Amino acid sequence: MSEDFDVECVACGACCSGKRDYVQVFWHDAEKLGAARVAELVAEPVGEHPASVGRPAEAERYMRMTKGRCAALTNPTPDQFVCAVYEDRPVLCHALERGGSACRDARARAALFQVRPGNAPGT
Ligand code: SF4
Numbered sequence: 001m002s003e004d005f006d007v008e009c010v011a012c013g014a015c016c017s018g019k020r021d022y023v024q025v026f027w028h029d030a031e032k033l034g035a036a037r038v039a040e041l042v043a044e045p046v047g048e049h050p051a052s053v054g055r056p057a058e059a060e061r062y063m064r065m066t067k068g069r070c071a072a073l074t075n076p077t078p079d080q081f082v083c084a085v086y087e088d089r090p091v092l093c094h095a096l097e098r099g100g101s102a103c104r105d106a107r108a109r110a111a112l113f114q115v116r117p118g119n120a121p122g123t
């Protein structure tokens with residue numbers, strides 16, 4: 001993370017917003033989530049990844065998006081954004097670095113700078 005980035009994720013949530021088929025859920029992600037949370041939070045499979053060396057075929061599936069937001073994103077208060085499955089979130093969510101390019105892109109996409117000038121991406 002670059003030193004010029006001081007936005008806290010709990011005040012943002014931009015990278016948890018996107019269109020359908022945004023956050024992919026791999027089989028190991030689904031295992032961590034468990035059947036009940038998969039049923040609640042993961043959308044129906046859209047296809048299948050074929051088997052490859054050392055890996056069986058697996059369903060292609062994504063976190064369920066509701067009104068453009070991941071179904072696991074909660075708002076304890078109107079200004080707070082908290083992942084309900086944080087400890088077990090998909091590997092792609094783990095990989096997104098706060099303050100990195102994907103983070104800044106997500107914030108620019110969400111245009112959060114329009115409502116939170118002090119948290120403008122790139123500032
Ligand atoms: S876009 Fe960046 S600051 Fe916002 S929640 Fe995601 S990682 Fe955190």
Ligand code: SF4
Nearest residue numbers: 016070072073083093
């Ligand atoms: S699983 Fe959690 S961290 Fe990942 S997109 Fe959904 S709310 Fe965000």
